[in-house]
Amino acid sequence: MKTICIPKGRTVACDNLETDRLVVNGCLKVAHDIKAQSITGGGVILAGTISADDIRAREIEAAAVCCLRLNAKRVHAAEVYASESAFVSCYLRAGYAATARLTTGLYKVDELA
Numbered sequence: 001m002k003t004i005c006i007p008k009g010r011t012v013a014c015d016n017l018e019t020d021r022l023v024v025n026g027c028l029k030v031a032h033d034i035k036a037q038s039i040t041g042g043g044v045i046l047a048g049t050i051s052a053d054d055i056r057a058r059e060i061e062a063a064a065v066c067c068l069r070l071n072a073k074r075v076h077a078a079e080v081y082a083s084e085s086a087f088v089s090c091y092l093r094a095g096y097a098a099t100a101r102l103t104t105g106l107y108k109v110d111e112l113a
Contacts (some may be wrong), residue, residue: 004044024057070099 003021006012010026013044017034024041034047038054046070047055049064056071064079069085080086082099092104098113 003019006041024053 002019003023003035004017004019004024005023005059006026006028006045008025009030013029013031014105015031017028017030018036020037022034022036022039024039024043025045026043028046030045030047032048034045034050036052039045039050039052040054042058044059045061047062049066050060050062051066053068055065055067055069058072060072061076064076064081065075065077066081068082068084070082070088072079072088073090074091075088077093078095079090080094080097080099084099085101086092086099086103088104088107090105092109093097094109096111096113097109102112
């Protein structure tokens with residue numbers, strides 16, 4: 001199982017990223033796609049498209065987020081697809097969000113399905 005770790009206080013930038021497990025405690029900037037089985041950590045993720053089974057992160061900013069389960073403090077995305085559940089504790093900002101179950105503190109979602 002391939003694991004990539006971004007330590008606290010470090011910023012990593014790349015075009016595309018594909019791995020089994022991604023741990024982000026610093027800042028990860030990906031110009032295009034992130035594909036992983038699980039994404040965890042207390043850092044910041046900036047990406048084009050994020051695809052994963054489980055996402056547990058502090059802050060996510062992306063064009064699109066596609067996952068089974070999403071658990072984050074803040075999410076800013078044009079589109080959010082969480083097929084099982086989405087839990088955003090602080091703020092969710094999305095143009096479109098589709099999920100079976102959504103729990104959020106504050107939100108600004110243009111269209112919710």
